[in-house]
Amino acid sequence: MTPALARLLDALEAEAPDAVARGRVALGRALGWLDRTDWPEAAWAFSGLASGTPLELVWRPGRPGLFWTAEPAAPELPRPRRLRRGLAVLRANGTGLGPGREGLVRRVCRDAPGAWPVFVAGRHDGAGRDTGKAYVQAVRVPLGFADLGRHLLPQDRPMMTGIASTGQRELYWERRCQPGDLWRMRQVPALRDLAEALEAELQRWTGQGLDAAWKLGLSLSVGPDGTPLALAAFLHPRQAGGIDAVLRRLLDQGGAANPALADACRAGRLRPMLLTLAVSGGQAQQALGLRLPEAP
Numbered sequence: 001m002t003p004a005l006a007r008l009l010d011a012l013e014a015e016a017p018d019a020v021a022r023g024r025v026a027l028g029r030a031l032g033w034l035d036r037t038d039w040p041e042a043a044w045a046f047s048g049l050a051s052g053t054p055l056e057l058v059w060r061p062g063r064p065g066l067f068w069t070a071e072p073a074a075p076e077l078p079r080p081r082r083l084r085r086g087l088a089v090l091r092a093n094g095t096g097l098g099p100g101r102e103g104l105v106r107r108v109c110r111d112a113p114g115a116w117p118v119f120v121a122g123r124h125d126g127a128g129r130d131t132g133k134a135y136v137q138a139v140r141v142p143l144g145f146a147d148l149g150r151h152l153l154p155q156d157r158p159m160m161t162g163i164a165s166t167g168q169r170e171l172y173w174e175r176r177c178q179p180g181d182l183w184r185m186r187q188v189p190a191l192r193d194l195a196e197a198l199e200a201e202l203q204r205w206t207g208q209g210l211d212a213a214w215k216l217g218l219s220l221s222v223g224p225d226g227t228p229l230a231l232a233a234f235l236h237p238r239q240a241g242g243i244d245a246v247l248r249r250l251l252d253q254g255g256a257a258n259p260a261l262a263d264a265c266r267a268g269r270l271r272p273m274l275l276t277l278a279v280s281g282g283q284a285q286q287a288l289g290l291r292l293p294e295a296p
Contacts, residue, residue: 082118
């Protein structure tokens with residue numbers, strides 16, 4: 001673990017000592033390969049996760065803890081070994097997916113693009129919960145996700161899947177929004193409330209919604225029984241007024257309870273990536289992805 005990352009975790013630990021202590025161990029397992037890679041010159045430049053860097057930290061305003069996504073293996077490892085190590089990391093962290101969901105990850109990975117299509121994640125909160133997730137890049141709706149894929153529109157481009165230790169599955173896609181998209185989503189009874197709630201959240205943050213002529217990342221999460229649970233949009237901070245405005249709003253809307261990552265971003269120790277606006281169960285939640293600015 002780099003000194004810069006260790007300092008960030010020290011600041012987070014003051015906000016949620018138990019959660020960050022657990023998360024620090026779990027993240028250390030995920031990134032343990034950094035000390036052993038045969039390609040150290042590529043370690044902080046190869047990943048498709050966070051502008052080349054192998055780690056994303058996620059700020060969830062008002063929810064102290066440690067939330068991360070990481071490359072599970074060194075860049076020189078072939079895909080099968082990377083996948084095995086990623087699943088083993090989740091199991092070692094006590095957030096394994098179980099045999100059935102691990103099998104689903106393997107099936108999705110067979111058709112995944114690129115040399116490094118798998119990421120793993122840990123979510124460690126102040127309530128004592130630890131959950132894990134495996135992400136696999138995708139260019140089409142894979143087997144095991146057809147029920148989510150039927151909600152995509154013709155212009156949508158699948159990008160990634162997520163499979164969580166809780167049993168939830170998530171499909172991510174890119175959409176070039178067009179007039180009528182919100183109406184189409186409203187025609188699906190299982191999506192109507194989620195689509196209307198996400199529309200309201202997008203309007204609140206950006207002044208435009210699912211019918212605007214812009215590009216958005218979207219995701220749909222379903223429970224173990226296939227019931228839609230959450231709908232999310234992913235956008236660049238500039239689409240919501242710029243990073244300074246986004247940080248101010250997030251701090252005002254609960255982030256003052258856990259400002260360490262926002263402070264690091266303001267100080268230039270972290271760089272912003274995507275703002276997430278998610279709706280679930282009648283509630284809206286925001287998150288901001290952050291990365292270390294450069295190789296140590």
